[in-house]
Structures are given as structure tokens and as C-alpha cells.
Amino acid sequence: MTIHLPVMNNNHNIRVKTQNGNTFVFFFSPVSSLVSHPSMASLFKEFPSMSTLLSFYASFSTLSMLVRTIINEAIPKRVRDFITNKLSDFFSSYFSSDFTFIIEDRWQAVQNETFRAIEVYLPTKVGPTTKSLILGNNDSNNITAPPKPGIPVDSKVVDEFEGMRLEWTLHEKDSKKYYLRNRRSFELKCKKNERETVMNKYFCHICRTAESILKKRETLNLYTYDHDGSVWESTVFKHPATFETLAIESELKDSIVNDLDLFLQRKKYFQDVGRAWKRGYLLYGPPGTGKSTLVAAIANYLRFHIYDLQLQGVKNDSDLRRILTSTTNRSILLIEDIDCSTKSSRSRSTRKISNDDDNDDDDDGDQRDNKLSFDPGVTLSGLLNFIDGLWSSCGDERIIIFTTNYKEKLDPALLRPGRMDVHIYMGHCTPEGFRKLAAAYLGIKEHLLFKCIEDLIESIQITPAEVAQQLMKCDDPQLALQSLMEFINNKENEIEARKDEEEVIKQEIVMLAKEDVKNQDGKKLDYDLENRCIYLT
Numbered sequence: 001m002t003i004h005l006p007v008m009n010n011n012h013n014i015r016v017k018t019q020n021g022n023t024f025v026f027f028f029s030p031v032s033s034l035v036s037h038p039s040m041a042s043l044f045k046e047f048p049s050m051s052t053l054l055s056f057y058a059s060f061s062t063l064s065m066l067v068r069t070i071i072n073e074a075i076p077k078r079v080r081d082f083i084t085n086k087l088s089d090f091f092s093s094y095f096s097s098d099f100t101f102i103i104e105d106r107w108q109a110v111q112n113e114t115f116r117a118i119e120v121y122l123p124t125k126v127g128p129t130t131k132s133l134i135l136g137n138n139d140s141n142n143i144t145a146p147p148k149p150g151i152p153v154d155s156k157v158v159d160e161f162e163g164m165r166l167e168w169t170l171h172e173k174d175s176k177k178y179y180l181r182n183r184r185s186f187e188l189k190c191k192k193n194e195r196e197t198v199m200n201k202y203f204c205h206i207c208r209t210a211e212s213i214l215k216k217r218e219t220l221n222l223y224t225y226d227h228d229g230s231v232w233e234s235t236v237f238k239h240p241a242t243f244e245t246l247a248i249e250s251e252l253k254d255s256i257v258n259d260l261d262l263f264l265q266r267k268k269y270f271q272d273v274g275r276a277w278k279r280g281y282l283l284y285g286p287p288g289t290g291k292s293t294l295v296a297a298i299a300n301y302l303r304f305h306i307y308d309l310q311l312q313g314v315k316n317d318s319d320l321r322r323i324l325t326s327t328t329n330r331s332i333l334l335i336e337d338i339d340c341s342t343k344s345s346r347s348r349s350t351r352k353i354s355n356d357d358d359n360d361d362d363d364d365g366d367q368r369d370n371k372l373s374f375d376p377g378v379t380l381s382g383l384l385n386f387i388d389g390l391w392s393s394c395g396d397e398r399i400i401i402f403t404t405n406y407k408e409k410l411d412p413a414l415l416r417p418g419r420m421d422v423h424i425y426m427g428h429c430t431p432e433g434f435r436k437l438a439a440a441y442l443g444i445k446e447h448l449l450f451k452c453i454e455d456l457i458e459s460i461q462i463t464p465a466e467v468a469q470q471l472m473k474c475d476d477p478q479l480a481l482q483s484l485m486e487f488i489n490n491k492e493n494e495i496e497a498r499k500d501e502e503e504v505i506k507q508e509i510v511m512l513a514k515e516d517v518k519n520q521d522g523k524k525l526d527y528d529l530e531n532r533c534i535y536l537t
């Protein structure tokens, strides 16, 4: 058998030997020899000549250019685009068998949880068809940890589910404004006839898988808000605090743990009673009593990420809404030192002392707050709206924690029942707290000096932070405990000396003021030692 193929020269041929012994020889011959073949020659005779073809092509292209120019001149561009889109939609819907789902990062003004689930799920589906990956490790405590994969923009990931081939691509759209984040979206391509199965089964499968991955997550993140970039920035959160190491009374510990357990189990209950699945904790007490440590212990216990928000940087209430709606479910929103965070969270009485021009006599914190809404920053009603207002229904399984050193400075509207569900007082160190700290820092459960230290601790106000600082000074328990005893004794002496000094100052102030009071019949003298002030009441 011989096959002629046209090539530029005729010096080549190829021999192909098949398994059953036949040999095929392929001759490469010039076009001239092909045309000279009798059967081909008759075929070529019926063909129009080359010059006819060229002249036909020339007139066709001239005509098409003419038509195009007329269309461009006569029909406005927008109308042309519209017609083109309609035509391409029409043809693609008739001739394409593909269907595309678009999942954007935000949905109806809040973070799109489906997008989040895909973000978690898809890196587990990276296979041989994936051409590129992004890798990273944000654990500064463990730089040798294996990097985690992420999906790069415009890269394809193919997944399979119930015999369907599902092709994913992540897209990113430039926001064109430096202060706004680029918008991201996942595109999923499947066959048209698989659309229903994808909607009803595949997406549920993704969400379930993502949920179980998130529940088992090994590392927790601590997010802080970058106001310049308008994004939450994360770092790996590794805090050793647990309820076991926390120096608090066992009763308090048990009540917090039970409350958290109950909260986690009560998804249905919250739905049934029509409340957002949220829990608010107000932690208050002197500095160094473990409020931040308790937050860390809660995060470790629940395996929830922490979103640490500094309210001072938030521009206004709508900025606050945007920031808070971009947090994820199963997380803790932490606002530390709430008394200093926003003008409006402070009690009106406190504001009155510090700011004479506040003449509002209305008792309702919310109404009063509206007066402050022109001030830059967050207003109390903006904040309250997120705790128990309409916006509180955004998101599930959220813990909101406020901490303060001065509960009395907070506006009563913030403390009203139903606002923060649990108020926890973190007090000074107790003997039981001291034993927990000794076990955690020195690894001992008993020591001869314990009894003496416990007596001292009961007689003086000392914070767990101060105790921990002394215990950390030395590895030798004996020396560490002695150092603690010395510290407590010194502190006791200091307190006594300060009391004496205060008494002297008080006497001095009274003496100085007596002359003025003489002329103010019927008025009582009241003094504020801390601010060195005298009031006539």
C-alpha cells in the first residue's frame, strides 16, 4: 500500500512495520507529482483556479470591512455590545453544555459563608490537574512547620463528586480603590444536567466537610483589624492558658465552663426562642487579675479564633458594622478596656464629671447616645446594635467579650440585663488561686511555705499577675516562694505607709478648706483624695 503526501522535496520516505509483519511505505512527493496522479488530476480540474480564489477572497474581505464600518458608524457602541452579548448568550446557552456557579466573598452585605467553606475545602482537593498552589505558614512560633496550601488566583482545581467532574477557579477583581479590598469569587463549572445535584448535594457536602475541618483545626488565629488596609490580619494564636492553669476559684471556673458547654449545645434552643446564637461576657476587675488570660483560656477551650478589635480606630458605626460583619462564625470578638474604647460606652455620670457641657438629663442611654453620633468614632447605640439589636443576628456561634478595669464607668445601657449575658468579676489572688499558680509555674502541689503565704494573701490585695511575676523569678521553689513572701511583706508595708500619707494629706486639705467653709452655712464638706479635691455638697 502506498500513500502520497505532499512535501517540498521528494527524497524522503518512511517505512512502518506492523505487528503482523506488513510493511507500509510512506512516500513524500511534491505537489506536482500529486496533481499528475490521474484521479487527483480530474479532481483538481473541477476546483476554481488560484487567481479566482484570491479575487473572491479580496472582494469578500472588502465587503465585510465595508459592512463593519457601516455598522460601527450607524449603531452606537452600547447597542452593539448589547446585541453581541445577547447573541453570544443565545448561542452559548444553546450549544454549550456547561453551567457556571459564581460564589462571591460577600453576600448581601456580609461575609459569604459558602465562600469561606469553599476556601477551607478546596485546598484538600488539590490533585494532579492543579498546576499551581500558594503555600504559607503564619506560625511565627514554629517556622519549621509544613506550609499550608491555598488556591492561587486564576488557577484551576478539579474535584470529583458522585461521578461529576467539577472545575473550580478563584478569581480576583481589582477594587480600583486603594482603601477597599479586591473582591474575590469562586467559579464552579459543571455540566448543565448536573446543576441540581451540585446545588442540593455537592454544596452541602462542601459545607459539612469545611465545618469538620474547622472543628478539628489545630491552630487558632488571633486577628487584629488593619484600619489602613481595611482588613483583618491574622497571626497564629498560641497561648498556653487553660482553665486548669487559670488562677480562679474552682466554682467560678466550673460555672464558666458549664456556661460555654451549654452555649455550644444550644443551637436549636437559640433558634426556637428566636435569639441570635451569641453569648456576651463582661470581664471586669483590677489590672493583672487575668481577664486577658481568661479570654485565651476560653479560645483554647472552644477552639475559636479571636478577633481583637480596638474601637478607637473605628471611624463610625457603619465602619463598625462592616468590620464586624467580616468576622467569621465560631469566633470570639474581643473588645478590651471597653471603658476607654468609646466615649459613649462610658457612664454619663463619669462623663458629666469630666465634661461639664453634657447637660442631657434623659435617662435612656440609647437616646442620649444619639447626641454623640456626630462625634467621630463609634456610638453606644452602634455598639449595642451589634450586641442585641438587628445586627446581632448576623453570624452564628459567636462569643462577644468586653473587658474593663472600671465596670462602674460603663454606661448602664451596656450593663442592662440581656445585653452582656454573663458578668464575671476577676478579683485579687486567693489561696486557691495561689496554689494553681504554684502548680503551673513551679510544678509543686505542696510546700512548707504554702500555709504562711496563704495567710499573707488573705490579708492583702495582691493580683495573680504579681504572684506569677515572683514565682517566675527562680526555678527553685524554695527561693521563688521566699521571694513571693518578701514581695507581699514589702507591699503590706507600702500600703501602711500610703495610708498614713493619705491621712496626713486629708488633714491638710481639711485645714486649708476650713476657712472657705466657714462662709458656706449648711454645706457639707466632701473630699476626693485621689484627685485631691474638695466638694461642698
Ligand SMILES: Nc1ncnc2c1ncn2[C@@H]1O[C@H](COP(=O)(O)OP(=O)(O)OP(=O)(O)O)[C@@H](O)[C@H]1O
Binding pocket: 245, 246, 247, 248, 286, 287, 288, 289, 290, 291, 292, 293, 294, 404, 405, 426, 463, 464, 465, 466, 468
Ligand atoms: N487569674 C490568673 N491566672 C493565671 N495567670 C494570671 C492570672 N491573672 C494574671 N495572670 C498572669 O498575669 C499576666 C497578666 O494577666 P492579664 O493580662 O490576663 O491580666 P488582665 O486582667 O487582663 O490585665 P489588664 O486589665 O491590665 O489587661 C498574665 O500573663 C498571666 O500570666
